[in-house]
Amino acid sequence: MIEKGKISAFQLALMMNPTIFATALLLVPAITAKHAEQDLWLSPIWAAISGLLTVYISCKLNKFYPEKSLIQYSEQILGKIAGKILGLIFLLYFLHLNGIIVREYGEFVVGTFLNTTPMNVVMGSMLLVCALAVYGGIEAIGRSSQIIVPVVSLLFLVMTLLLVKDLDPKKLLPVMENGIMPSFMGSIVPSAWFSEFILMAFVLPLLKDSGKAMKWGVLSVLSVMFLLVITNLSTYMLLGKLTIKDTYPVMVAVRYISIADFLEHLEAIVMAIWVSGTFIKISMFYYSTVLGMAQWLSLSDYRPIVLPIGFLILVLGHWAAPNLQSLAHFLGTSGAFYMLTLQLGIPVVLLCIAWIQQKFQQKKDGGQ
Amino acid sequence: MRAITFFTKLNILLQISSLLLPVTLLTGCWDRKELNDMAIITAAGIDKKTESTIELSVIVYIPKNAGVGEEMGGGNGGQGQQVLVRSAEGISIAEAISMLQQEFPRHLFWGHNEVFVIDEELARDEDLRPTIDFIMRHPQTRERSHIFISKQKVKNIFSLNPPLERDLAEVLRNLAGLKIGVDITLKDLAEMLIGESGTAALPYIDILSPPESQDKKQTIADIIGTAVLKNGKMIGSIDASTTRGLLWLRNEIELAVVTVKPDNTEGYVSMQLLRAYSRLIPKIENGKWKITMQAKTEDDLIQNGTTLNTGNPQTIHRLEQDLKADIDNKVKEALKQVQHEMNADIFGFAEAFHRAYPNVWKKYKQNWDDIFPTVEVTLETTAKIRRPGIVTEPGAYPEQEVKTE
Amino acid sequence: MKEPIQKPGTNPSSLSLQDSLSANLQTNEQFFQSVYHNCADVVYRHFSIAGKMKALLIYIEGMSNIEEMDKSVLSPLMQQTPAELENLHAIMEQSITVSSIKENKTFAEVAEQISTGNPVILVDQYSIAISVGLSKWEKRAIEEPLSESVVRGSREGFTETIAVNTSLLRRRIKSPQLKMISMNIGRQTQTKVIVAYMDGLADTTLVEEAKSRLQRIQIDGILESGYIEEFIEDHPYSPFPQILNTERPDVAAANLLEGRIVILVDGTPFVIIVPTSLYSLLQASEDYYQRFMIGTLIRWLRYGFLVMALLLPSGYVAVLTYHQEMVPTTLLLSFAKSRELIPFPALVEALIMEITFEALREAGIRLPKQVGSAVSIVGALVIGQAAVSAGLVSAPMVMVVAITGIASFTIPRYNAAIAIRMLRFPIMLLAGTLGLLGIMLGLIAIIVHLSTVRSFGLPYLSPMGPMRASEMKDVMFRAPWWALRKRPRLTGDYNQNRQPPGQKPDPSKGTE
Known part of the structure; x- marks a missing residue:
């Protein structure tokens, strides 16, 4: 094994939570509200289905090929050459996606906090910290997320509580004005994000207690869904239709907090949630890419390729889009299908083939 | 074993470089703004100047005159004003701001501007939505800023010297907070304007006439009613007593x-x-x-x-x-x-x-x-x-x- | 005087320390004379046992109990009746009225005994030397530990004498399960180091690991346990201490009972304890002596101030130079007021003040007590009053620095506080370049680093990362003693139960 560290299923759940939630927190309300308007809080619930599906698939595949990652068993399922090609496609995809995530992070920071700081410095400094975590291995990422996630969740809840007095539940009415479709449409992009749970396929072989993987995976999906529903609800109850017009509605919502003229402008909270959540997210993708690449190239250690791949991610982040609008447009349109295909579609096909192979094998064994 | 030493070596390298990075960047500090180089705006207002231009007036805080702790001692409240009012003309608010910046040796800082006042004449003649757009888009302005429509020219109102409060911005902010009239924040206004009916209500202010004996400027502005906007333009106003009826209908009555x-x-x-x-x-x-x-x-x-x-x-x-x-x-x-x-x-x-x-x-x-x-x-x-x-x-x-x- | 019988190979100059003693007294004496060449404090006393056998007493002045030696060794030997002179064993058994006595066969053994302070008797015609356990030197009395004072709790502290220290531990833990393994480290100093652990509570592989790490040390001298610490820690480049040190016997005993290993070093009152985690560095012994509610609150206070000690100056810099809109308006205006005439950027101002404060603190520690207080008065005046009224430093910055200073004093372990003090500066620089983002990145980097650190196999952040919910009650809270039923899990197999359950006090449990 290239990675010697082991983590628990609970740690995995804690790592996966911000992996989805961090980016979704800022962008989901605006994207879902565009289609679903006041029903936006339903969208994460539909979207979670794809998350559950992904968890199921990665757990099932892991059961067929324990101790193997996505890159390794796709070779086993499809044969040497096709498997290698698919592995490369996955790795390139994760590199590209990670570049996009890093860019999203950079766009947010530069757009709201540090307007004149060069984007590459913002993205590079984050990647450097992530590289440190990737060097530390899966255990380091797991433990850091055990420190970070509880704090971040607490901050998120505090933020929501502080907003309560400005919320107007009437804005959510009428429920399902145009039927279920708008909320369904609004769930396409979030469900693409939920399918990022496919990262579990890289980490599952490293579990100490893989028996609990399914349970904690499902709980992780549900916790993300719950947090997103709360986010969407509170944002829309505060901002109403303005949710659609803001780039980062949650950011605006938090800026709106004012308690006793003293607790106001708490952007720092959003910043803390976003930066630490994105850190875990980028580290997870980064780690999976590096580990997958090492497996693909049959290296004995993944550490020598950490920095080169980090540099590639930075470059891809730089090239991801010319500006925020085209990035958002990509994420809101073709990006969702791109992500769903690779993160949900191909794994489903892999699982089917693996299942058929297994059946075939059994029959052959039974026939003998 | 070799892998471990290799790992620690790289780890050290990474740690050192992450420590050194900021030092090398110290020369840059792209977004660094020292407090000493900022002109903190506490209120802004827009007047109609000519047919095609507007005039932007701002209240800026003067830290120098506010007195530094004990050295000032007591009894010299009259020493200079704590705030400064300046105006600039332009075709749009964005242009007016850039003109205004030329009048200041410091960076204008909008992050603490919590009061926007719009002159009635402007509100009646022109669509306010472009102005609101500018204010909303600006990353520094606050969504919780209070918006007012003033009967007088904003410039005149800003030149008042409130006897009790620090400046007029604080007066207006506190008045809005008391919920005597409608209390509309920037976010509320934007929400109302894109709402089903495209109408909005804003607090309507005027100069409170000072007691006979006193200096004409030693007074404040107070809320005299509500200005009613439709499709981005002001179409009328109601008085304070009628405003209470409005507050009842909007379930905003408090004090x-x-x-x-x-x-x-x-x-x-x-x-x-x-x-x-x-x-x-x-x-x-x-x-x-x-x-x-x-x-x-x-x-x-x-x-x-x-x-x-x-x-x-x-x-x-x-x-x-x-x-x-x-x-x-x-x-x-x-x-x-x-x-x-x-x-x-x-x-x-x-x-x-x-x-x-x-x-x-x-x-x-x-x-x-x-x-x-x-x-x-x-x-x-x-x-x-x-x-x-x-x-x-x-x-x-x-x-x-x-x-x- | 007979000529000494020169046997081949017994020429003193050709002898080495590893050789066995010669039967010739003169050869032996000459050898020791050459070993302790230019050692004015080594005393050679010639005497004869019962007036017949020539003998030589060697000891180092000031390290042996001379009165006792005269009374129990020299006088019985010199007054011996000739009949009993047949063999040396008989003399030892009958005449020397000292409890500890030892036969030595090589020069090295003898030299070690002399160096420890035990007088050695060499007798002509015998190739053994008798060392008498009469070493004695001036030692400090047991005093209150200065670095860890408490309101409630034992006032005893370890001393520089290892025998006293082991006795302090033994007095607290009377069980024979308390094992102490002794070894000498340091080519020149031959410092005695004792590894103490509870048999059955401490993981045996952990004990073996500690022993082997200690045995690997090759150095000429150990003068303080800090030397050993640097040799045996897991991550030498980490700013965080991975080994706990204490001068309180009760802390050492408590750690022994949790299955940890205590390493005592001769010559220092500081013993070191492995393995340790970040949280045990943030706990004071008194947390467990006062009632549990205040223990819990104090812990939370400490965690809060730990964050402040690390982040307050950098937070101030970041907010003032990057995120001015986050400060409430009135507060920002008063900041603006106080900063208006300050010539430095906020970052430089903060660095100047923090560095001055660190210098002041260092000066206060090094200087004699009387001068130390003068320094702090001058420092406080310079920083607090003069700098502000001269318009060099703003008043809020003085407050920030002062609060940071106080905050770093709330960390009970000095070495943990040092780590925080050091990390404050890079984070300040990060805050000065990237604002709050820089602080967040710095903080995350620290968390990642802490996640990779282990102390003797124990993850540094345990029990929080990896999380062990049952142990959180001794980290997030200080659970009452009757609820602290299980020992913390360190490494390997362990003896879980500290005490039987169901001991919560309850009126219904009374017998009346």
């Missing part, structure tokens, strides 16, 4: 003392609002659009200027009726002026119908301007007087003059 004159007795009775709550219940019956406003209020008696014995439950009941009538009158007045004369739905009727009858609404959405003046409003007000204070009978009247009824 109020109601004074009523009971029948067959001399003098007035004043009551303090403790709790007030109202809601709109829309109904469409046989093509007739109806709204019922249910309002509930609980009050305390705070002054009895009559000879009525407030210890008597019947008297209290009569006073409750008077209170109810007073509220109804104010609401009706507001409805008369705003619903019938201005045809501007600032009460939220459109949203109420939308919520209750989403399908009907879709059909009639376009005709709302025609429907709105015909909406029948029924009032169901209940007023309760909970406590008559800590005296029962009128405090300062002899026993025989008190009406026992």
Whole structure:
């Protein structure tokens, strides 16, 4: 094994939570509200289905090929050459996606906090910290997320509580004005994000207690869904239709907090949630890419390729889009299908083939 | 073993480089803004200057004159003003800001600007939506800024020198916070303008005339009513008393003392609002659009200027009726002026119908301007007087003059 | 005087320390003379046992109990009746009235005994030397530990003498399960180091690991346990201490009972304890002596101030130079007021003040007590009053620095506080370049680093990362003693139960 560290299923759940939630927190309300308007809080619930599906698939595949990652068993399922090609496609995809995530992070920071700081410095400094975590291995990422996630969740809840007095539940009415479709449409992009749970396929072989993987995976999906529903609800109850017009509605919502003229402008909270959540997210993708690449190239250690791949991610982040609008447009349109295909579609096909192979094998064994 | 030493070596390298990175960047510090290099704007206002240009005025805080701790000591409050007012002209607010920046050796800082005042003339003549767009788009401005429409030129209002507060920005912010009139933040305004009816209500301010003897400038601006906007333009205003009716309809009433004159007795009775709550219940019956406003209020008696014995439950009941009538009158007045004369739905009727009858609404959405003046409003007000204070009978009247009824 | 019988190979100059003693007294003496060449404090006393056998007493002045030696060794030997002179064993058994006595066969053994302070008797015709356990030197009395004072709790502290220290531990833990393994480290100093652990509570592999790490050390001298710490820690480049040190016997005993290993070093009152985690560095012994509620609150206070000690100056810099809109308006205006005439950027101002404060603190520690207080008065005046009124430093910055200073004093372990003090500066620089983002990145980097650190196999952030919910009650809270039923899990197999359950006090448990 290239990675010697082991983590628990609970740690995995804690790592996966911000992996989805961090980016979704800022962008989901605006994207879902565009289609679903006041029903936006339903969208994460539909979207979670794809998350559950992904968890199921990665757990099932892991059961067929324990101790193997996505890159390794796709070779086993499809044969040497096709498997290698698919592995490369996955790795390139994760590199590209990670570049996009890093860019999203950079766009947010530069757009709201540090307007004149060069984007590459913002993205590079984050990647450097992530590289440190990737060097530390899966255990380091797991433990850091055990420190970070509880704090971040607490901050998120505090933020929501502080907003309560400005919320107007009437804005959510009428429920399902145009039927279920708008909320369904609004769930396409979030469900693409939920399918990022496919990262579990890289980490599952490293579990100490893989028996609990399914349970904690499902709980992780549900916790993300719950947090997103709360986010969407509170944002829309505060901002109403303005949710659609803001780039980062949650950011605006938090800026709106004012308690006793003293607790106001708490952007720092959003910043803390976003930066630490994105850190875990980028580290997870980064780690999976590096580990997958090492497996693909049959290296004995993944550490020598950490920095080169980090540099590639930075470059891809730089090239991801010319500006925020085209990035958002990509994420809101073709990006969702791109992500769903690779993160949900191909794994489903892999699982089917693996299942058929297994059946075939059994029959052959039974026939003998 | 070799792998471990390799790992630690790289780890150290990474750690050192992450420590060194900021040092090398110290020369940059792209976004660093020292407090000493900033002009902190506390309020901004826009006037109509000529047919095509506007004038932007800002109140800027002068830290130098505010006195540094103990060195100032007491007794030199008159030493220089704490704030500075400057104006600049431009075709748009963005241009005016860049002109204004030329008048300051420091960076204009909008992050603490919590008050925007718009001159009535501008509000009546021009669509405010481009201005709102600019304010919303600017990353520094606050969504919680309060917006006002002023009867006078903003420049004149800003030049006032409030005797009690630090500057006019603080005066206006605190006034808005007291909820005497409508309290509209930037976010609320934007939300109202994109809402179903495209109307908005904003607090309407004017200069409070100072006592005769004093300096003309030693005064503040106060809220004299509500300005009503439709499609981004101001179409009219209502006075303070009618505003109370509006607040009742919008369920925003908070601080109020109601004074009523009971029948067959001399003098007035004043009551303090403790709790007030109202809601709109829309109904469409046989093509007739109806709204019922249910309002509930609980009050305390705070002054009895009559000879009525407030210890008597019947008297209290009569006073409750008077209170109810007073509220109804104010609401009706507001409805008369705003619903019938201005045809501007600032009460939220459109949203109420939308919520209750989403399908009907879709059909009639376009005709709302025609429907709105015909909406029948029924009032169901209940007023309760909970406590008559800590005296029962009128405090300062002899026993025989008190009406026992 | 007879000529000494020169046997081949017994020429003193050709002898080495590893050789066995010669039967010739003169050869032996000459050898020791050459070993302790230019050692004025080594005393050679010639005498004869019962007037017949020539003998030599060697000891180092000031390290042995001379009165006792005269009374129990020299006088019985010199007054011996000739009949009993047959063999040396008989003399030892009958005449020397000292409890500890030892036969030595090589020069090295003898030299070690002399160096430890035990007088050695060499007798002519015998190739053994008798060392008498009469070493004695001036030692400090047991005093209150200065670096870890408490309101409630034992006032005893370890001393420089290892025998006293082991006795302090033994007095607290009377069980024979308390094992102490002794070894000498340091080529020149031959410092005695004792590894103490509870048999059955401490993981045996952990004990073996500690022993082997200690045995690997090759150095000429150990003068303080800090030397050993640097040799045996897991991550030498981490700013965080991975080994706990204490001068309180009660802390050492408590850690022994949790299954940790205590390493005592001769010559220092500081013993070191492995393995340790970040949280045990943030706990004071008194947390467990006061009632549990205040223990819990104090812990939370400490965690809060730990964050402040690390982040307050950088937070101030970041907010003031990057995120001015986050400060409430009135507060920002008063900041603006106080900063208006300050010539430095906020970052430089903060660095100047923090560095001055660190210098002041260092000066206060090094200087004699009387001068130390003068320094702090001058420092406080310079920083607090003069700098502000001269317009060099703003008043809020002085407050920030002062609060940071106080905050770093709330961390009970000095070495943990040092780590925080050091990390404050890079984070300040990060805050000065990237604002709050820089602080967040710095903080995350620290968390990641802490996640990779282990102390003797124990993850540094345990029990929080990896999380062990049952142990959180001794980290997030200080659970009452009757609820602290299980020992913390360190490494390997362990003896879980500290005490039987169900000991919560309850009126219904009374016998009356």
